[in-house]
Amino acid sequence: MLQRDISAIQDKRQVLEQIINIAQTIESMQTSLESVLILGVPSRDLPEEALNLYSSISDNLRNLPVNKIKDYLRNLEAIIRKQLEKILHYSNSDLSSDDSVELLFISSDGSDQSPLQMLEDFKRTAQTAVSLRVLLRRRGVATEGSPLPVARKEIEHQITRLEWEEQKQRGKIRLKISEMKVDIERMIDNPAYPDGLKEILRGVSRNLENDLKNIDLGVKLSSLSFVTDADEITGIQDISTDAAEPEESGPAEQASLAESARLWLNTPWDVTWEEVRHKH
Numbered sequence: 001m002l003q004r005d006i007s008a009i010q011d012k013r014q015v016l017e018q019i020i021n022i023a024q025t026i027e028s029m030q031t032s033l034e035s036v037l038i039l040g041v042p043s044r045d046l047p048e049e050a051l052n053l054y055s056s057i058s059d060n061l062r063n064l065p066v067n068k069i070k071d072y073l074r075n076l077e078a079i080i081r082k083q084l085e086k087i088l089h090y091s092n093s094d095l096s097s098d099d100s101v102e103l104l105f106i107s108s109d110g111s112d113q114s115p116l117q118m119l120e121d122f123k124r125t126a127q128t129a130v131s132l133r134v135l136l137r138r139r140g141v142a143t144e145g146s147p148l149p150v151a152r153k154e155i156e157h158q159i160t161r162l163e164w165e166e167q168k169q170r171g172k173i174r175l176k177i178s179e180m181k182v183d184i185e186r187m188i189d190n191p192a193y194p195d196g197l198k199e200i201l202r203g204v205s206r207n208l209e210n211d212l213k214n215i216d217l218g219v220k221l222s223s224l225s226f227v228t229d230a231d232e233i234t235g236i237q238d239i240s241t242d243a244a245e246p247e248e249s250g251p252a253e254q255a256s257l258a259e260s261a262r263l264w265l266n267t268p269w270d271v272t273w274e275e276v277r278h279k280h
Contacts (some may be wrong), residue, residue, distance in 0.1 A: 001192060005183065005186075006188050007192075008183055009183055009184070012102060012179055012180045012183070013164055013180070015176055016173060016176045016180070019172050019173050019176065020138070020224070021080065021116075022031065022095050023117060023166055023169035023173060023222055024222050025095070025116060025172060026095065026162050026165050026166045026169060027093045027111065027166060027220065028119050028120060028123050028220065029087065029123075029158075029162055030159055030166065031126075031127070031200065032087060032122050032126050033088075033121040033155050033159050033162070034159060035123070035126035035127050035130050035157055036080060036126055036148065036155060037152065037155055037156070037159075038050050038130050039080065039110075039129055039130060039133065039145065039148075040145045040146055040147075040148045040152060041145045042142070042144050042145050043133055043134075043137045043141075043142050043143040043144075043145070044137075045145075046130075046133065046137065050133075051134055051137075052198060053134050054131075054135065056131070056133050057131050057134070059190050061131070061132070061135060062135065064138065066139055069135060070133055070141075072132060073129060073132040073133065073136070073236075076125055076128060076132070077129055077146045078235055079125055080125060080126055080129060081146075081147075081148070081149050081185070083118070083122055083125075084148070085150070086115075086118070086230070087119065087122055088150065088154070088155070088158055090115060090119060090231060091158045091161070092158065092161070092256055093260065094111055110186070111160045114240055129146075142163065143158050148177050170186060170215055170221075171222075173221070174212060174216075177208055177211055177212055177215070178212065181205055181212075183204050183210045183238075184201050184208070185205060187201055188201050188202060190204065207225040208225070211224045211225055233272065
């Protein structure tokens with residue numbers, strides 16, 4: 001029964017992972033194109049969110065001489081102009097199509113780099129270029145906007161389209177997390193399962209509820225807890241209830257819930273769940 005219930009959660013988790021991969025790709029493209037737009041304006045017109053990047057600039061970059069920063073910026077801008085057409089191509093793809101999603105993971109130009117990796121590299125490149133312009137402004141060096149190879153309105157249109165696609169994917173994620181939460185609540189209500197396991201599941205259920213709230217608030221998907229929690233649950237499926245010596249564990253803050261469940265289910269029945277969690 002436990003294996004069946006965990007398998008059901010695992011199936012939903014796999015679907016969720018794919019949807020979240022798509023949504024995170026969309027988020028990445030949005031961030032990239034927004035950075036490109038920022039690069040297209042003079043340094044005196046840089047928006048507040050760009051200026052806030054100064055605090056994240058490494059000391060190595062901050063200590064570079066101005067001429068080195070300018071050279072570095074020119075190189076990055078050249079890369080961005082060269083790759084922007086590809087980014088716009090992928091941002092215009094139908095990411096609700098299975099074929100389009102698969103293409104994100106397969107290289108089409110014979111290189112070892114997948115489109116997904118290329119998109120992530122482009123985002124870092126664009127954000128670094130914006131940071132360098134912010135750094136030059138803080139040094140008192142004015143810079144003009146980088147010339148864009150496509151019309152600004154086209155980029156703005158793609159950003160608007162990506163925002164719509166992201167909301168659509170978030171709706172799918174919300175539905176699947178809600179379904180997973182129902183499955184976990186059903187396991188909690190099952191009288192055949194021990195109280196210690198139910199304590200784990202209640203914690204997971206609370207985290208999933210927080211995930212639903214964060215989705216509604218528009219929080220970045222990378223902050224969602226469901227992947228970690230699903231690992232905790234699905235890691236329990238190989239638990240043996242035969243008596244055995246408990247494995248030694250690290251400090252309390254490093255002991256996972258799944259490991260605690262294994263230890264608890266392999267200790268004598270007079271050892272309580274609280275004792276296991278307190279010890280490990």
